[in-house]
Amino acid sequence: MFIRSNVSARLPLCLAALVAALLLTGSPPSAAEGAVTVDMRNFKFDPPTVRIEPGKRVLFVNRDRARHDAVKRGVFDTGILPFGESALVRFSRRGVYPYLCTLHPYYMRGKVIVD
Numbered sequence: 728m729f730i731r732s733n734v735s736a737r738l739p740l741c742l743a744a745l746v747a748a749l750l751l752t753g754s755p756p757s758a759a760e761g762a763v764t765v766d767m768r769n770f771k772f773d774p775p776t777v778r779i780e781p782g783k784r785v786l787f788v789n790r791d792r793a794r795h796d797a798v799k800r801g802v803f804d805t806g807i808l809p810f811g812e813s814a815l816v817r818f819s820r821r822g823v824y825p826y827l828c829t830l831h832p833y834y835m836r837g838k839v840i841v842d
């Protein structure tokens with residue numbers, strides 16, 4: 728009885744951790760397959776503009792020691808990414824999505840074109 732309740736209590740936590748790992752940060756290479764990569768490097772998005780088809784994904788990877796994020800309000804928000812962390816964002820609708828790093832908004836900007 729003790730073992731059963733112990734296991735069932737742990738399971739939801741494991742699933743939550745797995746989902747978070749797959750969807751938000753530290754994605755394994757297979758999860759990012761087919762995604763276009765945008766590096767956050769030297770306080771810039773590289774490349775600053777990417778063009779993708781609807782349904783494709785962009786993998787934002789922070790290569791800087793400084794923390795960054797990538798945000799287009801109302802569309803996507805990677806959350807703050809420390810050095811080495813990444814976030815995968817899927818774009819399902821056509822459009823032009825200018826985004827920025829909210830920590831360095833005046834000079835750290837990029838654009839995703841979905842068409």
Ligand SMILES: [Cu+2]
Pocket residue numbers: 770794795796828829830831835
């Ligand atoms: Cu930044």
